[in-house]
Amino acid sequence: MKPSLITDHPFGEDYAKRLGVAPWRGHLPGPKVEEWRFTPLRSLAKIAFVPATADIDVDVIPRNVPKVPGAVRLVLVNGVYRKDLSDTDLGKGVELSHGKVAAKEGSSLVALNAAYAPASLALHVNGKAKKIIHIISIGAAGPTPTALHPRITLTAEAGASVTLVESHVGLPGEAYFSNPVASITVGEGASVRRYVSVDEDSEDFHLATSLVKVAGGGTYEGFHLGLGGALTRQEIRVALTGENANVRLNGAYALTGTSHHDITTVIDHTLPNCTSNQIFKGVVDGESHAVYQGRIHVARDAQKTNAQLVHKALFLSRGPQVDCKPELEIYADDVQCAHGAATGEIDPNHLFYLAARGIDPETARSLLVEGFLADGVNEIGDEAVREIFGAAIGGWLKRRQA
């Protein structure tokens, strides 16, 4: 039995038993799981989160949600679709439905999502979508720490194309734990662009899983921005399931305070002539901790694979920690694969050049940080979104200075 709305149930043994699932803490990957070695979940497990209620009084969209010109807004509050806050006209080529969450496959977090997700927000794209779809996922804990499990499904049929923007934000209140899962299927020759921004408050947890399948000749372009949260993980697993499929996966993060941000990507090349390109760039300040893990698996049959991966981090002070772990597992012989990783600090020659033009040190650093992240941000194919994400980084820098 799965309730369509989860209300007022403690996240305890009884509730889990009734759902027929393991208690939630049992779903959390432990410290011995290799993929979670750099991102321990002790701080998360300490908090007694209760399942989210949908009827919490939310009638405004938080101010840090950007306005994407011409986009259709679809709003989830605590994982539940809120028609009253959403636009109704999706434009040509896109249909919306609320599917049951079926799949329990995948990691334990995906299973946790499947067990507790109220329903999936399912988008079906048939043809060229005219409007950008902007999904706004709002976490609203209210007076008790709350867990939410947004679920998004997107299916692009053969030859279809769509651009999706996701903003993950929160409202003031107790801490929440958002455990979103996105399942994306890119059909043959289809093209999906997906731009995700995670800008949670400093006490909130966000463990997101993206499961992407790209069929022959299909293209998936993903961008992941991370600007905050107590602990955020954006895990993106892409399976290239047909020949001539392409994935471009990029991202940027900017961390301060004690934020922990983890990007984990897994790209599976199973067939010949596919490409994958990744550029992730981040700046770290305060006592923050950034993790980047990028695994590229190239199967024996995946000849003529071209897979590239770059991660660069810029330290703004001596306090932060950065763990970077690129992994290439290559079983085909005729491939071009490379990874590059670097960390550094702001170049004093750059600072002097800007100073010699009258720019004060703080402004100069901001300019250089934005410039550093631009490499990643410039990969965003949609111009309007590129500007919006750039502006979000600018906002982060202003907050940091304030």
Added chain:
Amino acid sequence: MALLEIENLHASVGGKEILKGITLALEPGEVHAIMGPNGTGKSTLSNVIAGREGYEVTKGNVWLDGKDVLAMAADARARAGIFLAFQYPVEIPGVTTSAFLKTALNAKRRAAGQPEIDAMELLKLVKAKTAVLGMPYDMIKRALNVGFSGGEKKRAEVLQMTMLEPIVAILDETDSGLDIDALKVVSEGVNSLRSPDRAFLVITHYQRLLDYIVPDHVHVMAGGKIVASGGKELALELEAEGYAKYLNAAA
């Protein structure tokens, strides 16, 4: 009063003395040229005036229109009116030339209590200035100096100078890397800025530049000192005879 007054300036790098007592006064409207062998301290002098870190001034003073330059941070010096056109402009990835120009211009305007320039005004200004310097306007969309050719970098330095309208401009080998036509265009850009309330310090290895930017004074620098000064004919003499006799004098 001189616009820039350098008094008995001594500076060292890593314990090694490079500038060994430089004295120079740039009166309003004047152009001074400095010539001298490689490694003599010309760029060191410009860096010390502009406020680059890593140099230790052990003696002497620098005054800009009566203000104590050495007491100011590099960015404050620039806002006060010192401009250094770099011998080697640095490439700054990711920062567009336009964003950079806007930030630099507004820093100066704010300091002067003027309103900030808006995007449209900036566009117009840059359009006008790039046209004069024979630069493609599109260049300002590119990351600052990144992938610019040697000559393009030098033009970009002069573009910045014409936009920031300094009181004292130091041009460190701005002519090197410029083709024959660019040399003319850039010189015209500099000449158009010559005015009674501005002064220039032009560092060069080639007399040719001084045919276009005609100096009031020419100085020979060797071994960290000014070893000779004269009019523009001194440059012609150096071109013909080299530095040999001054090197002996400096040693």
